[in-house]
Amino acid sequence: MSRTKYIMSGGLAFSEQKDMEKLRKFSSEGWHVRKFSFLGYTLEQSESADYVYSIDYRTLDNDTEEYFELFKDSGWSLVDSAGDIHLFRAAPDTKPIYTDRDTTIEKYKNQKKPLKLAMMALVPGTIISWVISLQTAGSIHTLFFGLALLLTVLTIPLLWTALTSYGNQWKAENKKGLVILTKLLPAAAVVAAFYALMESDLKALQIVASAVIGAIVFVAFITFLMSLYHRIKVKKA
């Protein structure tokens, strides 16, 4: 029985590069990633080795064999696939899996795909729930109000993730202004929500504003904790 342990991912849209460096560091300590797990990776202990890791996003229909063979021939062996996300590892001097800008942009377009689908479902759903809850009374109002609130809290981190994923694509396209925008927008949303909270007498708007602030602060807090944890870990090693 080999020993295993779990490490958390920083969220691939947010910190793919950091995740890959972390996995490399763990490998050098003898802990090799075996598979994707809920919001992270499962590592297994064996002899230490220097491996580099890379992620690709791709919807594979029937021709998985050709795809994985191409990577294998190039020195990249598959660690695990989770849906459209594929994790590979290789010796440190192996050529990278993406070698030009145009296909790197395609990579981040593929990363965005599932986020876009989720947005198409959640964003209209959230808006419709708010509209219904505002125009009804009694138990139907309560029901849709609860639903709207729940959907808002889910939608905000999703929008943030999608925004970051757009940022990844824009970074690959060298659109620096837009990348900065993706970092400023969440902060701007908090400021706008605070303003709404202070200035508006509408109860519903105040609650939405609170939900927006709550969701963003919550995600930011988790991200902060994880980077702190990561930093402490690196220092200790």
Place this chain on the structure above:
Amino acid sequence: MKNNDQLTDSMFHIMAALTTPQHGYAIMSLIEETSNGMISIGPASMYTIIKKLLQNEWIYLYDDSDSRRKVYLLTEKGRNVLAEDLKIRKLMIQLAEKGLEEEV
């Protein structure tokens, strides 16, 4: 990638290799050998471009008897696109060559 765009360097290299039937990894090796290791194409870039060239009907599946190493070849359309692109690249090379000669 629209049909009237200029080919990216990677696309040009891959299409140049596919003037004869090859599978993906053979294309990568050929490009690397031809350029003395100066140009290399990673597997993810390679796979993305193969799919794009198929979609544009610039290459076609020549032989899929080995499902792990499918062999592709330029179509007539692909040959024309490559020839057009080569013309432009030649003009630019001539400009560089002429300029470098004059400088001496």
